[in-house]
Structures are given as structure tokens and as C-alpha cells.
Amino acid sequence: MAPRPLAALTFVILLLVPLIAQDYWVDQLTRYVLFGLFAMSLSLVWGRGGMLCFGQAMFFGGGGYIMATVTLGMWGEGLTDSLLGLMIALICAAAFAALLGYFLFWGKGLSGAYLAVVTLAIAYVLEQAVKSWYALGGDNGISGVPPITFAGFEFWQTSPRYYLILGVCIVVYALLDRLVRSPFGVMLTGVRTNPDRAMYLGFNVFTIRVTAFVIGAVIAALSGALFVAVDEFASPTLIGFALSTEVLIWVALGGREMPLAAFVAAILIRIVETYLSELFGAYWILALGGLLMVSVVMLPKGLLATPFALFQSRRKLNQQ
Amino acid sequence: MTDIAILILNTTSYILILVLVALGLVVVFGMMGVINMAHGELFMLGAYTVVVAGQMGLPFWLGALLAPLFVGAVGLLIEWMLIRHIYRRTLDTILATWGLSIVLKQAVVLFYGPSSQSVTVPIAGAVAIGDFSYPIYRLLLMTMAVMLIAGMLWLFLRSDFGLKARAVMARPDTAACLGIDTRAMYRRTFVIGAALAGFAGAIVAPLISVDPSMGLGYLIPGFISIMVGGAGALSGVLLGGGLVGATNNLLTVWLSPVLAQIAVFLLAIIIIRLRPSGLMGGRHGT
Numbered sequence: 233m234a235p236r237p238l239a240a241l242t243f244v245i246l247l248l249v250p251l252i253a254q255d256y257w258v259d260q261l262t263r264y265v266l267f268g269l270f271a272m273s274l275s276l277v278w279g280r281g282g283m284l285c286f287g288q289a290m291f292f293g294g295g296g297y298i299m300a301t302v303t304l305g306m307w308g309e310g311l312t313d314s315l316l317g318l319m320i321a322l323i324c325a326a327a328f329a330a331l332l333g334y335f336l337f338w339g340k341g342l343s344g345a346y347l348a349v350v351t352l353a354i355a356y357v358l359e360q361a362v363k364s365w366y367a368l369g370g371d372n373g374i375s376g377v378p379p380i381t382f383a384g385f386e387f388w389q390t391s392p393r394y395y396l397i398l399g400v401c402i403v404v405y406a407l408l409d410r411l412v413r414s415p416f417g418v419m420l421t422g423v424r425t426n427p428d429r430a431m432y433l434g435f436n437v438f439t440i441r442v443t444a445f446v447i448g449a450v451i452a453a454l455s456g457a458l459f460v461a462v463d464e465f466a467s468p469t470l471i472g473f474a475l476s477t478e479v480l481i482w483v484a485l486g487g488r489e490m491p492l493a494a495f496v497a498a499i500l501i502r503i504v505e506t507y508l509s510e511l512f513g514a515y516w517i518l519a520l521g522g523l524l525m526v527s528v529v530m531l532p533k534g535l536l537a538t539p540f541a542l543f544q545s546r547r548k549l550n551q552q
Numbered sequence: 553m554t555d556i557a558i559l560i561l562n563t564t565s566y567i568l569i570l571v572l573v574a575l576g577l578v579v580v581f582g583m584m585g586v587i588n589m590a591h592g593e594l595f596m597l598g599a600y601t602v603v604v605a606g607q608m609g610l611p612f613w614l615g616a617l618l619a620p621l622f623v624g625a626v627g628l629l630i631e632w633m634l635i636r637h638i639y640r641r642t643l644d645t646i647l648a649t650w651g652l653s654i655v656l657k658q659a660v661v662l663f664y665g666p667s668s669q670s671v672t673v674p675i676a677g678a679v680a681i682g683d684f685s686y687p688i689y690r691l692l693l694m695t696m697a698v699m700l701i702a703g704m705l706w707l708f709l710r711s712d713f714g715l716k717a718r719a720v721m722a723r724p725d726t727a728a729c730l731g732i733d734t735r736a737m738y739r740r741t742f743v744i745g746a747a748l749a750g751f752a753g754a755i756v757a758p759l760i761s762v763d764p765s766m767g768l769g770y771l772i773p774g775f776i777s778i779m780v781g782g783a784g785a786l787s788g789v790l791l792g793g794g795l796v797g798a799t800n801n802l803l804t805v806w807l808s809p810v811l812a813q814i815a816v817f818l819l820a821i822i823i824i825r826l827r828p829s830g831l832m833g834g835r836h837g838t
Binding site: 284335336340342344345346348349350352353354356357360361363364473477480481484514515517518520521522523524525528529532 | 646650658814
């Protein structure tokens with residue numbers, strides 16, 4: 233739960249960027265903001281729900297591939313609408329996540345490291361499957377995905393597209409913020425901190441977990457579907473192991489319990505990466521790995537979430 | 553007939569390497585609740601030790617001897633700098649050691665480049681019985697692996713050190729009260745696990761392509777073996793490694809390697825889901 237003024241500040245800054253930045257950076261930022269949205273989904277599942285999912289990219293890439301195939305008319309000649317593609321992507325992600333969640337969490341359920349390794353293996357399997365799936369372009373992926381079209385307007389120009397994507401992010405963030413503060417959010421925290429006690433108090437731990445898992449999957453699929461439409465390209469790298477661990481690093485560095493921290497961290501890390509990898513090349517990755525170690529040992533709540541939380545507690549003190 | 557014999561021998565050698573990797577993982581996990589995602593990179597460092605020793609003109613066997621020493625020393629450093637701060641924070645160890653794995657991988661890329669290196673097989677000959685012939689080095693590798701696994705089992709199940717180690721695994725606080733230096737046990741166990749991975753990497757180096765990301769290909773099957781077999785007992789690793797390795801290699805007779813791996817992972821996931829404490833695990837277990 234990030235303080236609302238901070239969230240407002242973040243989004244106002246993001247809204248102002250196209251007024252000062254060059255088109256190239258706005259175009260890059262469109263992608264980074266979508267990675268931020270993706271990071272928020274993992275923050276919900278892992279940070280709020282305590283389910284360490286090492287394969288969150290399976291929903292991101294899955295949503296992306298569905299969007300790509302629908303809008304390219306591979307499901308049927310007349311069915312190339314962007315909105316339809318998004319709907320199908322979200323519904324499929326929800327259905328898959330519900331099935332997977334049912335498999336993972338029924339009964340005593342998997343948790344902790346077991347869940348991590350199993351989800352990692354599933355993401356790996358899916359990546360391999362997509363790579364060897366001829367109709368989906370195999371290793372080469374699918375290129376030429378059409379831009380988002382909505383009510384006859386094609387979002388291919390940099391600024392309108394950026395504002396569309398940012399608008400989606402703001403709406404999702406607002407909904408997520410509400411969800412986290414709602415009774416469901418409190419139950420989710422309860423299930424994370426002490427599942428046995430939550431169960432003893434009569435909460436249905438299984439349903440709560442699967443619901444959070446499904447919501448996370450839908451947000452991830454939304455970001456993936458939009459990403460593919462922005463990037464005009466769907467490739468196996470979007471679905472597998474590499475992106476799954478990358479998003480985990482963004483969320484861990486930002487602060488897993490705070491969707492805003494995860495969102496900002498993903499964007500910042502991508503920006504810094506673009507800058508620094510030109511300057512320092514491969515040393516940047518070395519630094520990122522080192523930063524992750526330091527952060528886990530010294531600031532396990534996250535590099536951004538810790539100061540964010542400080543801001544909140546100061547405000548509370550002032551109000552008293 | 554000879555095809556089958558070769559298949560069985562290749563499968564056995566794959567299983568033995570997998571078990572070596574998994575043994576290092578499981579003692580560290582059982583002892584201090586640390587999931588070492590950088591274990592694959594320790595394996596990779598072992599292989600690179602042999603590569604570098606070869607470039608310096610040293611014989612292969614000296615390199616293979618240096619590998620566990622060097623990787624063990626790296627393990628000691630890692631334990632001191634990172635692992636001791638996060639004992640028993642299992643989920644945090646996944647992240648921290650993942651960061652470590654990135655660092656090690658990238659450091660090797662910076663020093664030796666991302667391309668793969670090769671190590672020449674130190675003994676080129678083959679054993680021939682009638683139609684059947686098999687490289688001597690592979691037989692030697694299996695012998696060494698078997699001896700090492702047996703040594704590890706002896707160390708942890710029969711020696712004084714092993715008794716103390718198992719005491720620390722079962723009840724760390726009680727063991728500390730009884731005068732066992734648990735810190736020292738943790739350190740030694742981690743170094744043993746690292747050295748084991750380094751040696752495994754060194755002796756496999758001539759058979760596979762040595763590149764900075766080779767560790768992952770052994771890490772995930774290693775973890776899966778542990779979970780299938782059960783993390784509670786060392787014998788679980790033998791069973792798990794055997795099952796995972798055998799299924800993987802035998803399925804390649806009918807399926808492509810990629811499909812075989814997918815099938816193994818899916819089977820393993822189902823087993824892990826149905827028996828979270830592993831096939832060898834008792835009724836209680838984590």
C-alpha cells in the first residue's frame with residue numbers, strides 16, 4: 233500500500249514526460265511502463281499473496297501471443313479487432329491461471345521454494361513448446377503485429393499510444409490499490425502471513441490464493457498483449473525463464489509488497505539499463521546482480537518501498 | 553544390442569553427474585535452509601578452471617584437482633560474504649543467490665567472453681568388446697563419480713562429522729546447546745557443496761561445451777531431482793536423480809530431446825504436487 237500522494241506524483245510525472253522528452257524516449261517509455269504494469273502483477277501475487285511465482289512471464293508472453301495471433305487474423309479472417317484480441321487474451325489467461333492455480337494450491341498446496349521451482353519449470357516447458365511450435369513462428373516469433381485499433385483510430389503515433397498505455401496503467405493501478413485496501417486485500421495479507429490461522433478463522437485460503445493468482449495473471453496478460461501490439465513483435469523470449477527472472481528482480485529491488493514500488497522500479501531499472509549499458513556495457517549486469525544481493529541482505533523490503541513507507545509513516549505522525 | 557548398451561552407459565553417466573550436482577544442493581538446503589541458485593555457476597566455474605589450466609599448459613588432471621580447491625575457496629568467500637547473513641530465510645536465499653549467479657556468470661563473460669570453450673578429452677582411447685566400444689574417459693568419469701558419491705554418503709551417514717551435521721540439520725538449537733559449533737558446520741557444508749559442484753564441472757568439461765550459461769542446464773534438473781526424491785534424506789537424491797536422468801535419456805529414444813525434457817518436467821511437476829515431501833520423504837517433511 234503505497235501512499236496515494238506518491239502514486240499521484242508518479243503518474244503526473246509520467247503524464248508530463250512527452251512534453252519534454254524526445255519521441256525516441258517516449259517510445260521507449262511506452263514499453264517500460266508496460267513492464268511496470270507487468271511488475272505490478274507479480275507484486276500482487278508474490279508480495280501481497282506470498283506466492284513466489286518464478287514463471288510470471290508465462291502469462292505475459294501468453295497474452296502477447298494470443299493478441300498477436302488474433303489481430304493477425306490467425307483465429308479467423310474477420311476476427312482481427314484489437315479489443316477482441318485483448319478480451320480473448322485476458323479470458324484465456326484467467327482460465328489457464330485458474331486451472332494452474334487449482335492444480336498448484338488445492339489441498340495442502342505448494343508454497344515457498346517448491347512453488348518457485350515448479351512455476352519455473354512450467355515457464356521453461358512453455359518456452360520450449362512455443363519455440364518448437366511451427367505455426368507460432370518457432371524461434372523467430374511473429375512479426376508485423378498490427379497496432380492497437382480502437383473505434384476506428386489506429387494508435388501507432390508515439391504520443392497518443394503512450395497516453396493510451398499510461399491510461400490503462402493508471403486505471404489498473406487504481407483498481408489494484410482499491411483491491412489491496414479492500415477486505416479481500418486484508419484477507420490476502422492474512423493468508424500470506426499465517427495461512428493456518430487464516431484457515432482456522434474460517435477463511436477459504438485456497439479460493440483467496442487462486443483468486444489473487446488469477447488477477448495477477450490477467451494483469452500480466454494485459455501488459456503482455458499491449459506490449460506485443462506496441463512492439464509489433466511476439467517472440468519466445470517474452471514467455472520464458474529470462475523475463476520471468478527479470479521481473480522478479482525488478483519487483484524485489486523495488487519492494488514486493490508495494491505495487492507502486494514495483495511499477496516505478498521496473499521503469500527506472502529499464503531506463504538506467506538503457507543508459508548504462510551504452511556506457512558500461514556488460515558491467516551493468518554485474519552491478520545489477522550485486523545490487524540484488526545487497527538489497528536482499530540489507531533492505532529485504534526493497535530499495536524503493538523502504539523510503540516510500542517512511543514517507544507514509546511521517547505523514548501519519550503529522551496527522552496525529 | 554550395442555546401441556542399448558551405449559544408451560544405458562550414457563544415461564548412467566548423466567545420472568551420476570546429476571546426483572553429484574544435486575548432492576551439493578541438498579546438503580546446503582538441508583543444513584541451513586539455503587536454496588543455492590548459484591550452484592550451477594559453481595559447477596560452471598569448475599569447468600572453467602580446467603579450461604584455464606589447459607590454456608596455461610597444465611595437464612588436465614592437475615586442472616581437475618585444482619577445480620574443487622578453487623571453487624571450494626570461492627564457496628568459502630561466498631559463505632562469508634553472503635550466505636551467513638541469510639541463513640534460514642529460505643525465500644530470500646533464492647533471490648540473493650540468484651543475484652550471485654548473475655554476478656558469477658557475467659564475471660566469466662567479462663574475462664573469457666560469452667562463446668563456448670572446449671576441453672580436449674584427456675584419454676582418447678576406447679574400450680572395445682566385440683562390436684561394442686566405449687570411450688575410456690567416460691568409464692573413468694563414472695568411476696570417479698561413483699567413488700565421490702559413495703564418499704559423500706559415507707561422510708554424511710557414517711563419519712563423526714556426518715553425525716554432527718545431521719544433528720545440526722535436525723535440531724540446530726539443540727545441537728548448538730550440546731557444544732556443536734553450528735557456524736563452523738554451516739561453513740564447512742557450504743564449502744563441501746561448492747567443491748563438489750566444482751569437481752563435477754571439471755570432470756564433465758571434456759564432454760560438453762563449456763560456456764558461461766552452462767550451469768542452468770544442470771541446476772533445474774538438479775532441483776527437480778531433489779524434489780522428486782525428497783529433500784529429507786540423502787538417499788532421496790539418488791532416487792530422484794536416477795529417475796529424472798533415466799526418464800530424460802530413455803525418452804530421447806522415442807522423442808526429440810526438447811520433447812523428452814518437457815515430458816520429464818511435466819511428470820516431475822505432477823510427482824512433486826502429489827507428494828510434496830518427495831518419493832522417499834516420510835509423512836512429515838517440508
